[in-house]
Amino acid sequence: YEQILRGGAGLFDASQEVSRSEWRQYLAAYDIANRYPGIQGVGYAPVISASQLPAHIKAVRAEGFPTYNVRPATPRAVYTSVLYIEPFKDRNLRAFGYDMYSEPVRRESMNEARDSGQPAMSSLIRLIQEPEGATPQPGFLIYQPVYATHAVPTKVDERRQQIKGYVYLPFRTYDLINNTISSSEQNYGFRMFNVNNRTREEMYVSPAFAALDTQADTARNTATIEVAGNQWEIEGIMNQAVLNRNITKRPGSVAFGGALFCILLAGFVYLLLGNRHRALSEQQEEGIKAAKDELLALASHQLRTPATGVKQYVGMLREGFAGKLTDTQQRLLDKAYESNERQLATINEMLFVARSDAGQLRMERENFDLCDMVRDIADEQRGVISQRQQKLTVRVPKRPIMIRGDKQYLRMALENVLSNATKYTRNSGHITVKLSTQGNRAIYAVQDTGVGVAKKYQSLLFQKFSRIPNELTNQVVGSGIGLYLAKQVIDAHRGTIRFESSEDKGSTVSISLPRTPKSKKTSSSRRAAPGKN
Incomplete structure (x- = not known):
């Protein structure tokens, strides 16, 4: 999910402007609906000053959206209207024109992303995409800042001055987790909380958790993970009936006897196989090392050939062999050429390492x-x-x-x-x-x-x-x-x-x-x- 954010920000970094159709074409390659469950869409919201707002509204209306407005309409110094969101249909249409910076929870996360230069996740909120009158799912958003400098400025003050907009992902928690983890199992369940300094908000409860929570004979465990700066607490519960109680309640003497027998058997096997292991281990290690070096060298060589071809063809495009390039095309090709150069350098280094480890370096x-x-x-x-x-x-x-x-x-x-x-x-x-x-x-x-x-x-x-x-x-x-x-x-x-x-x-x-x-x-x-x- 973070790669989608960084990729979207990279598209804006490589271009002076990104059109609505370019945004749609770029995201189509990700096949988000099938490969990234839980995302409601991928959006972009530019930062708009109060003086820029009339020109912004006029430009969007000229695209074919005559009723477009930034909402809420309350006057303020800075706006961040949702300009692009894909897929641009159904419930996502409700987000078009919404100023996320006007809402405190969203604004806090956007400021955190802007000041850190890294993705930042909001606390739980109700998404704009949720239909009125229906029971809403808890939702959250992750923001990736985009700067006018095309790179993350070094100082916080510079980041605040150079912020250009935000690429963001809206999530519904039940859609995200149900599409990731099977919820049909009845012998164990879990629930999740989003925890911060002020609140502990329930974000998901699996179907089996409520039933197991009322039973006495259960095992529980709690773990905490960090996701984009937020703490997620996961409480798991399991029905102990799935364990073999006869085994867990056997007398201690049986356990002691079994342990003693295992120790004697292990000692005998160790003595029997020790000499053979020592004789074979060195030979096996050499074989594994040789296979690893051969695989590394082969993989590096096979990668180098197509990368060299890419360098040649991209170089020809940059030189105008296929016709004159627009400024945007030139910048994108320059980025592609630089990325391929870094890849070639890494491949050459890998080949060197493989040859060095194999003792096959030849110095001219x-x-x-x-x-x-x-x-x-x-x-x-x-x-x-x-x-x-x-x-x-x-x-x-x-x-x-x-x-x-x-x-x-x-x-x-x-x-x-x-x-x-x-x-x-x-x-x-x-x-x-x-x-x-x-x-x-x-x-x-x-x-x-x-x-x-x-x-x-x-x-x-x-x-x-x-x-x-x-x-x-x-x-x-x-x-x-x-x-x-x-x-x-x-x-x-x-x-x-x-x-x-x-x-x-x-x-x-x-x-x-x-x-x-x-x-x-x-x-x-x-x-x-x-x-x-």
Whole structure:
């Protein structure tokens, strides 16, 4: 469900405007009615100031809705009228034009989503879609904020200024749960409450719960889960008649005798199989490891081929081979190209990991100038760094620093270090790349003013598939193998990699590599020709 919210917000991020037909076509691919039970629809509500309201109403009426109005009609500073909702029919038509921000419970959740930049769930409410006169189901909504900056601003004040609208999902609790869990079982039941600081509201009761609740011979348990910032309390009840009472009430001596027999039998089996297990375990582990590495390499290779094809075709579209593109088409293709590039980078990293674990890395070593490589890497990443409003300082000597190694793998390692610095540095942060020499070593250092890494997590940095929790983790796309990959490459080049960090103060990654020895200029000594005198 959260992916629908984030996908809808992404559509608005990638476009200046999203039309009603584009919204309908986009959501049709999700097949919501069959794949996402309980959702009444997927909607979008723009934020409208009082001065913008007349123009907004006029524009919507011009679409073919001559009676459209924002309701309730009470004057206020800010409106958030439901502009799009799919499917746009039946009970969802009641929501069209409704200002959710005018109602306190909805407004509280919308403010929470706006200030956090994350999905936020409301307390239980009666949905606008509920028909008048009928017994309503408890309902709730989940909101995903959309910002005019096309990315989540760093500070709360900026988020409040840049809020553009909300993608939201309305739910009816009984529709959601009955379509997810079978309710025909009579031997157990449950009920659910939405719990917050002020209230404990009943949101669902299964058909069997009421009958079992009156019985004495039942077992109960209560658990609490967190859903989009809300606490859901689930109380379960079970009829103990489904258990075999004869077994549960046998004398303790029988239980003791059975336990003793099991211990003796287990000891005998352990002694019998111990030697065989030790003989086979090492062979089995090697076989499992080899199969895993082969599967990883095969899967990565099979993914790489179509991803490369996608890159070529999307690149041709971006260059105009199929005709001139609109601004919206260009932005969407740029997004697709960037996403495919990230996928290709991840696939290449997976292939490297598979080859490294299998001991099949082949280094094509050559002499090259490390200064040129560092400049190229910095230039390539300036675009991303600029988008994040970060400052990049590059300090590289004018004279060449020659090393010998595999250019492809070393470039991948150095790129990962700089990429990590940009990902985990807040907007407006500062990143410094410095290349220098110390004796016969070349030193590549990347320093940032990012979120840093707490000491208790630093031992995990160079482990495979490890991602360190911090305030930016959820906003960063990654596989958790960047620094692992870098260390494998640097170790293979007889180098070292060192990490220094303080939480919330930034990090420095330093890589030391051996320089290529300077060739000695040799000259053949010549004996002076003897003089005539």
